[in-house]
Each structure stands twice: as structure tokens, then as C-alpha cells.
Amino acid sequence: MACIQPAWAEGAQITGIRLNPYEGGLSLILETDSPALDNIFQASAGNALIFDLTATQLQLPEGGDFRQVNPAEGIAEVTVTPLDPHSVRVRVVGTVAAPDSQIEQTPQGIVLNLTPQAVATQPEQEIPSEDEAIVDSVPPAPMENTGELEEPAEDGVAAPAPLRIVVTATRSEAEESDVTRSLTVITREQIEQQSAVTRNLGDILGQLVPGLAPGNQSLSEFGQSLRGRNPLVLIDGVPQSTNRNAFRNIRIIDPSVVERIEVLRGPTALYGDGATGGIINIITRPGGEGEPEFSTSAGLNGSLSEVDADSLGGILQVGVAGREGEFDYRFSGSFERIGSLFDAEGDRIPPDQLSTQGSLADTNTLNLFGKLGWESEDHRLQFTINHFNTRQDTDFITDPSVNQFPPGDQKARARAGLELDDQSAIRNTFLNLDYSHPSLFWNSRVHAQLYYRDYLTRFFPFDGERFGRVTPEGFRIFQSRVESEELGARIELETPLVEDQLTLLTGLDYADEDSVQPVTIFDNQAFDASDGLVFNPIGDRPWVPPLNQRNLGLFAQLQWQPLEKLLVRGGVRHERIGVNVDTFTTLDGNTIPGGELNYDATLFNLGLAYNLTDQLDVFADFAQGFSIADVGLVLRGAPAGFSVETLDPEAQQVDSYELGLRGSWDSVQASLAGFYNESNLGTTFDRETLEIVRAPERVYGVEAAVDAQLSEVWQIGSTLSFVEGDNDVDDDGEFRPLTGFRIPPIKWTAYVENETLPGWRNRLQLLYSGGRDRAFNEGVDFRDVDDYVVLDLISSVALGDGTLQLGIQNLLNNQYFTAPSQLLRLRTNDSFTAASGRTFFLRYGIDF
Numbered sequence: 001m002a003c004i005q006p007a008w009a010e011g012a013q014i015t016g017i018r019l020n021p022y023e024g025g026l027s028l029i030l031e032t033d034s035p036a037l038d039n040i041f042q043a044s045a046g047n048a049l050i051f052d053l054t055a056t057q058l059q060l061p062e063g064g065d066f067r068q069v070n071p072a073e074g075i076a077e078v079t080v081t082p083l084d085p086h087s088v089r090v091r092v093v094g095t096v097a098a099p100d101s102q103i104e105q106t107p108q109g110i111v112l113n114l115t116p117q118a119v120a121t122q123p124e125q126e127i128p129s130e131d132e133a134i135v136d137s138v139p140p141a142p143m144e145n146t147g148e149l150e151e152p153a154e155d156g157v158a159a160p161a162p163l164r165i166v167v168t169a170t171r172s173e174a175e176e177s178d179v180t181r182s183l184t185v186i187t188r189e190q191i192e193q194q195s196a197v198t199r200n201l202g203d204i205l206g207q208l209v210p211g212l213a214p215g216n217q218s219l220s221e222f223g224q225s226l227r228g229r230n231p232l233v234l235i236d237g238v239p240q241s242t243n244r245n246a247f248r249n250i251r252i253i254d255p256s257v258v259e260r261i262e263v264l265r266g267p268t269a270l271y272g273d274g275a276t277g278g279i280i281n282i283i284t285r286p287g288g289e290g291e292p293e294f295s296t297s298a299g300l301n302g303s304l305s306e307v308d309a310d311s312l313g314g315i316l317q318v319g320v321a322g323r324e325g326e327f328d329y330r331f332s333g334s335f336e337r338i339g340s341l342f343d344a345e346g347d348r349i350p351p352d353q354l355s356t357q358g359s360l361a362d363t364n365t366l367n368l369f370g371k372l373g374w375e376s377e378d379h380r381l382q383f384t385i386n387h388f389n390t391r392q393d394t395d396f397i398t399d400p401s402v403n404q405f406p407p408g409d410q411k412a413r414a415r416a417g418l419e420l421d422d423q424s425a426i427r428n429t430f431l432n433l434d435y436s437h438p439s440l441f442w443n444s445r446v447h448a449q450l451y452y453r454d455y456l457t458r459f460f461p462f463d464g465e466r467f468g469r470v471t472p473e474g475f476r477i478f479q480s481r482v483e484s485e486e487l488g489a490r491i492e493l494e495t496p497l498v499e500d501q502l503t504l505l506t507g508l509d510y511a512d513e514d515s516v517q518p519v520t521i522f523d524n525q526a527f528d529a530s531d532g533l534v535f536n537p538i539g540d541r542p543w544v545p546p547l548n549q550r551n552l553g554l555f556a557q558l559q560w561q562p563l564e565k566l567l568v569r570g571g572v573r574h575e576r577i578g579v580n581v582d583t584f585t586t587l588d589g590n591t592i593p594g595g596e597l598n599y600d601a602t603l604f605n606l607g608l609a610y611n612l613t614d615q616l617d618v619f620a621d622f623a624q625g626f627s628i629a630d631v632g633l634v635l636r637g638a639p640a641g642f643s644v645e646t647l648d649p650e651a652q653q654v655d656s657y658e659l660g661l662r663g664s665w666d667s668v669q670a671s672l673a674g675f676y677n678e679s680n681l682g683t684t685f686d687r688e689t690l691e692i693v694r695a696p697e698r699v700y701g702v703e704a705a706v707d708a709q710l711s712e713v714w715q716i717g718s719t720l721s722f723v724e725g726d727n728d729v730d731d732d733g734e735f736r737p738l739t740g741f742r743i744p745p746i747k748w749t750a751y752v753e754n755e756t757l758p759g760w761r762n763r764l765q766l767l768y769s770g771g772r773d774r775a776f777n778e779g780v781d782f783r784d785v786d787d788y789v790v791l792d793l794i795s796s797v798a799l800g801d802g803t804l805q806l807g808i809q810n811l812l813n814n815q816y817f818t819a820p821s822q823l824l825r826l827r828t829n830d831s832f833t834a835a836s837g838r839t840f841f842l843r844y845g846i847d848f
Contacts, residue, residue: 012039013059014088014109017066017080025099026072028090028112030080032056035110037103047076049098051090051112058088065290074116075099081289085378086438096758097712168237168262168281170569171270171557172445172494172505178567180607180621181268182660182673182703184209186261188285193763195255196794196807196841199315199336200360202250205280207767210703210719211265213744214769216818217341217836219358219390219426222247223741223820227266227675228699228725229277229654230627236284236384236432238451241274242484243549243579244515244632247357248457250280252428253388254334254367256297256317259285265703267625267654267677269573269603272509272553276625276654276679284384287328287373288321295319295332297845299805302339305813305837306346313337315843319369328373336365340396344815344837348414350398352460354831355412355821358424362394382434392423400532402829408783410829411817417533422479422520425458445494455484461522461535464587466826469637472589477522477535480543486513501561505571509553517544517632519587544632545584545594552576557605565611574602577651579631581644586636595644599651601626616663625654629694648694654679670706682727697738699725713755721747724774737775740785740823746770759798764811766791769819782824788816790835802846813838 016031030053043050058080060066066080076093083089092099094116102113170179186208194204202224203215212231213224225231233240233249241249264270264279271279296318303311319332341349341361353359366389373382399415432451440446461479470476488511495504523536557571577599585591607621628651635644660673682697701724707717725743726735737743751765766789773784793808814837821833 012053012056014053014056014080015059015061016109017060019068019071019078021072025113025115026075026078028078028092028114029109030090030112031109035105037105037110040103040110042101044098047094047096047098049092049094049101049114051092052083053088053090053110055086056088057086058082072114072116075114085375085380168283170264171237171492171507172503172559177611177617177662178609180567180569180609180619181623182211182265182658182671182675184263184265184705186263188259191255191258191261193794193796196796196805196843197792197809197839198841199255200251201253201255201258201261201282204255205250205261205263207749207765208719209263209265210705210721210747211278211701211723212263212721214747214767214818216356216820218353218356218360219251219363219424220247220356221250222356222825223744223818223823224250225723225742225744226263226277226280227677227701228723228738228743229267229677230274231263231277231280232271232273232275234271234279234281235386235430236434236449237271237281237490238430238432238449238453238488239271239274239486239511240428240430240453240455242455242482242486242515243513243547243630244482244484244517244544245630246457246459246482248426251390251426252455253282253284253386253430254336254365254369256319256334257285257332257367257369257386259283265673266621266623266658266675267656268623269575269601269605269625270555272511272551272573272575273577273651274627276627276652284369284371284386285321285330287323287330287371287382289323289328292320292322293847295321295845295847297802297843299841299843301839301841303342303837303839304808305344305810305839306342306348308340308342310340310348311342311839313339317845326374326376328375330369330371332367332369334365334367338363338365340394341836341839343411343834344810344813345834346837347411347834348396349834349836350412350414350830351392351394351396352398352424353412353833354398354460355818355823355825355833357459359392359833361392362396363390363392363424365390378438380434380436384430384432384434386428386430388426388428388430390427391425394418394423397533398830400830402832405829407824407827407829408822408832410832412830412833415533417530419530419533420461420535421537422458424460425456427454427456429454441493442495444496446492447494448489448491450489451487453484453486455482455486457482461520463527463532469587471521471541471587475521475524475538477524477527478519478543478587479522479535480517480519482515482517484513484515486511488512503559505555505557505559507555509551509555511549511551513549513551514546515544515549515632516542516546517636519543541587542584543587544636545592546582547632548580550578566608567610568606568608570604570606572602572604574600575626576600577628579628581631581635584635586638588637588639590638590640590642592635592638592642592644597631597644597647597649599628599649601651601653603653615665616661619658619660619662621656621658623656623658625656626651628652648681650681652679652681667709668706669708670704672702672704674700674702676700693727693729695727695729695731696735697725697727698735699723699738699743715753716751718748718750736778737780740772740775740781740819741825743772743775744769744819745772745785745787761796763794764791765794772819782827783822785819785822786817788818788835789814790816799844800846801848802844805841805843805845807841809839809841810835810837 012034018029020027097117100115104111206215262281299315317334321330351361396414397418402410458481464476492507526536553575555573579597583594603624605623609619656677658675662671678698705719725738748768753763771787775781776784
């Protein structure tokens, strides 16, 4: 395995570029004063061949980047651009497939001999002398960074090597082969592809990520656990989850502005409180390079199971990205309308969707994104802002008459006539100021962030009488919302202690969040007279009082590479959390004096990764994660005489153990992992009281994934996820199953993808969610869960200067119910909501 030099190492400069076509191929000459083959890493992605040169800078006399279109038969484009201040990327695009390559080191520089597959000649070719240079300094085309990576062998010829993806889920840059945990990286290409059937990130991740429960086609990820526990959601490394768990933390940004999503599976304390299930880190798109590049796309979507004008919706997106001197930028805006949803039997799905606390039906979504970066020498300063706003606007509501039938015998159905001004909504405004330098303070990489988040989510109204919530004045119709503001800072220093062997990462995280959950009270008489259709607001009252939560975390992580094939990571984090509660009056009229709760936790992690071969790695990991209980859930129903300071001040600490294999061969990539985690104080909700159960828990399971490139035009792949869990409510050693809202059934996904014609790709993908009756049989769940299958079709074709994309979700129009819906959250049929039937999405996008 070649060793990647640190970004601050002194490197070479590319001062000239020449292209020499010859019969059957092309020579690309990179003129540099200090050529080094062990600094080159090679990858393929579709028709593109990619070479990344580390410890290298592009310094052409003309300035700018290099690009040449159609330089030789079989080669569509060659670009050379800076990847970052200390590395350069060469991208060669073949007209039919990625060309073959041979790398040579000469006194004048590095020579890449390229043989297009469309015009491949005999293996022994005479390579012409370096004589004619072709230079054109114009902006490059967009690049991808996926595929099988290769490293140069001793003779200078590229040899196969494992898949390598640079990730940040470890809080420091690392190749995937050096990560001691299970990790899934969803690329930009995958996000765009999956957006053909859904633009809901929860549903996209549920399709692609092992260990994550399937999405539920809603505003909420209620019931969508990661390895049976809650994940922590980040944007660019900044936490987005609130101290009031509203289960609306993933649908907070539009997929059009996402570069990739990194999912670190399993409990961790890397980013502090809340990641007992893992981390979902959403990375936004970077600024552009060169002259402004514009993009626009427009689409239409709707139901095919019931042809109804109400189901029609659409998407419009525009954007621009580029660079001007030391400044780079990206700005974009999108608007999406989702119409009414219909199930496979052609019936309208209730837009309030009581099973998952909010439906996507009849929603309008606006996303505004901006990123501005400044780079001078080694300093990098970047400001990012994203405003996401989803609002529901519907005339329909769930029909309560279905509750006359036994639970599970009648699906929920919609009825018209709703009069409600403020309906379900999510608004998330995120600002992040980011600074980085590769070599400050004892030669340390420095990364610092200052961020602000303003979040609001509004739920659909409910009749409090169903839950025993009626005010002393007799008011019972409520609508709650969560409002949260957070200001925080993060700083990391990565210091090399022993070159190429020992690195220390230290840092500090601080966050200050204010949140409150009030309720709007509605007129009972208007509601009753209209049979539950008219909501006339009277005023607001606190339900959960104002909470102020302050988190301070200090951490240190040591990375040690005692052997070339062995890497060890270990560290410690200490967290202090203070929660202040104001004096408040509950809806029942009880005055509860305020108080302060203080939590602290010290957590450890230790993991190793070993390269069994160049293609196969084994990893083992022990990690601890933690979270504090949802204080607001307890406070909103506090009885008379309750004291805040009597709450249990001990955080939930989770100990996690994991063992896994991952391999990457020429045409196959695969992974297998087994895990077990346990906690002495769980945070499961009691189905009767809806209160928190602090009891010992254990969660365990197996995950597997495989992808294979059968040929240049055929790809297949599959994932398998099995999760199970128990808790001991009585603490007597007798464990019973955890509820199905925590533990999803077995999940199996599979796909087959084919480039049917050049530029036309088709993909069939399947999601199977199994049955689970263990919790029902032991009296934990109200109902058992039946299995279901969903098949999707995604087709894209190059058309003109853009791409036409067609997606059909639930191709076979299967009538099914997601697991959270089958579990009957409210134990009545109005929470037994069917999933969407066959739907279509048609979009055309163009970059210019």
C-alpha cells in the first residue's frame, strides 16, 4: 500500500501539460521538476479514468486549469484541475469506456499513456517522442470520485488496489480501508439517481444504507432507527438534532445541494450527545472552479395508481457555481410541490398520517443554498447558508369513522373539508463559518467552525381527550410545535507526533440551545360542530417549558500505525451537559417550579483495521455512545408536586462491540459486519404511559453488502440487515423484546443496473421488509408486522445537452403498509395508513 503524504508536505509543481496523439492512443505529459509515482492514485468511474496526484500543485504559466475536448480517437475529454491546495486531479473520459493506462516516470515529468478501449491496438505500441503540446486553459467538466482505485506498481504500471474513499465521519481525513467502523458513503451520483423516485432523504437512505430501517414516506423518521437506536444528524459536521426529539431531523435539506452522505453505523461519542445509533453526516456541495457554470432542472411527478389532477406536483431547480481568483462560490434554489398521495387501490392517503406524525402529501418545499469560499496560500475560509422550508397545504384530514372497526381491519382514509390555517411544517435555517489550515501550531491541521441553527417543526392538531389531556377549562384540541435556536463552535487540531506512524487529534465542542414546545388551543365547539373539520385558534400555551441546554465536550483521539498493514485508533471524550428549566404551568394546571439538571460522561473508544491483503481488510472496534433522556417528554405531563431536580440525571451510556470484513476487488466490493451493544439505562417509551423506561437494553445484529460490475454495461448489488433487541424492564434478568418502533424487521435490498444503449441507463431496485411477531407474541407490541416488497424503476438517458430522468416508484403497484403504520401507533385504524401506490417522476436537467 502506497503511503499518502500529509497535505503539508512539500510537493511538486506541474508547470506544463502536453498531449501527443499517436496511432491507437494518446500520451499525456505532465511536466514537473520532481516526478513521484508513489504520489499517484488511480480510479475509474463509468467512462472516466481519474488520477489523483498528492503533494502536487498545478502552476501553469497561463494560470487556470487545463481542458482538451476530443484530443484523440476514443477519448472525449482530458482535464487537469486542482483537487485541493496540495493535490491535482487528472480526468480522462473515454467515448465508450474508461481507457487503459500505463504510467511512466521520465526526467521531464510523468507520462500517462492512454489506450482507448474503442480503438485498442496490439499490446506492444510504439510510444512517440514528446514533441507537440496542446494547452487550453478553460474550466473543466464536473468530476466524480467513485470506483475502483489503483496504485502504481514498482515497474510504473498501475496495479489493482482496494477501493479508497476519503471520509470525514472520523473527524479526520481517512481512507475507508483505515476506518475501524462500519461506514456507508452515499455519493452525489447515487443521490441524483435515487432522486428519480423520491427526494426525501430518509427514504433514500433507507434504500441504500444497511442497518437503517426503511423510510416511511413522511416528514418524519419516526420508527426509522439505525441499528435499533437513534442516529445523530449532521450537516457539514454540525449537529442538527434538537434536545426535543421530534423525529424530524433528516428531511431538513434538499438533496440537490448534497455532495455526499456519510453514515457511520453504531454508537459513537465522536460528536457528542445523541449518536447512540450512529452518525448521518450530510456534506453539502463545494464551490465551483473556473468560469461560472449554470445548472437547471425541471420535473413533474404524480400518481399512476389513481390518475387525479390533485396528485400532480413538480420540481424546479436553478444554480450557479464558479471561481473568481481566490474566491469560489455556489448558489442554488429549488421549489418542489408534492400533490396528494394515493395508495395502490387508488384511495387518497390521509395527509395528516397519524402513524408517522406527518405526511409528504400536499406539501410545498423551498430550499435556498449559498456557499462562498476564500482561499489564500494554505488558509481556507468558507461560509455556508441553507434555508429549508416545507409547509403542508391540504383540504383533507383523516376520517375517524374507520375507528368503529377492530384495529387493523380498516385502513385509514381521507375526507375533504379541512379548515386549518397553519398545517404541518418543517423550517431549518443553518449558517456555518468554517476555517481550515493544513499546518499551524506544531505543524497541526486546524479546523474550526462557528455555526447557528434556527429550527421549527409544527405537527398536525390532535384531540387531547384521546390521551387524557384536557385543560381545567375543558379545552382539548391542541396543535404543538417545536422551536429551537442553537449557537455553537467546534475546533480540531490534528498533530503528527511521529511521521507516518503516530497522530494526535484533539478538540473542543460547545453548543448552547434554547427550545420550547408550545401548543395552539382550538375552539371545541367549532371543532365538534364541524365533525372535526374546522380548527379556530384561541391562543397559545406552553406544553413543554422553555429549556436551555449547554453542551461542552473535550476529546482526544490517537492514531497509531505500528505496521504498514495495521492501524489502531483510540481515544476519550468527556462531556458536560447542563439543562435549565423555567417554572411553568402544565396543561392540567399544575405549576412546576424550575430547576437545573447536570449530566456528565467520560467515554472511550478503541479500534483497529488490518489489511489482510491488498483487497481485503478486517476491523474490530469498541466504542461508547451516550444520550440524555428527552426531558421535555416527562415535563409536559408532570403531576402536582413534581420537582425537576428529581429527574434521573444519569445519561444513557451505550457500549458497542463490532467485528467486520470489507473487500474491494477489480469488479466486486463487499462488506460483512456483526455488532452487539448494550446499555444499563435505556430510553424506550412505554406503550401505555408514553413515559421513558430506564432499563437495561441490548441490541445486536448482522449487516452485509455486495456490489459487482459484471461487465462494462451490467452491475448488480444487494444489502442485508438483521437487527434484534431486548430490554429488562423489571431488572430481574428476564429480557423481553424491544418494541417494533425501535427494532425494524429484517431488510433486504437488491438492484440490477444496465447501460442498455450508450447514454441510456436503467436500474431496477427492490426493497424487502420482513415480518416481525416476536414483540407481539410477548405482549410488547400491539400488533405483529407483516412483510412487504417494493420494486422501483429508474431510467436516465442523455438527451441533447442534458439528461432526461424517469422514475417509477412501486412499479408493481403493491398495496402495503410500512412497519410503523402496521404497529398502530394510536391503536386505532386512523393510524393504519397505507403506503403510496405506483407513482412517476419525470425530470430534465442541463448544465451549461
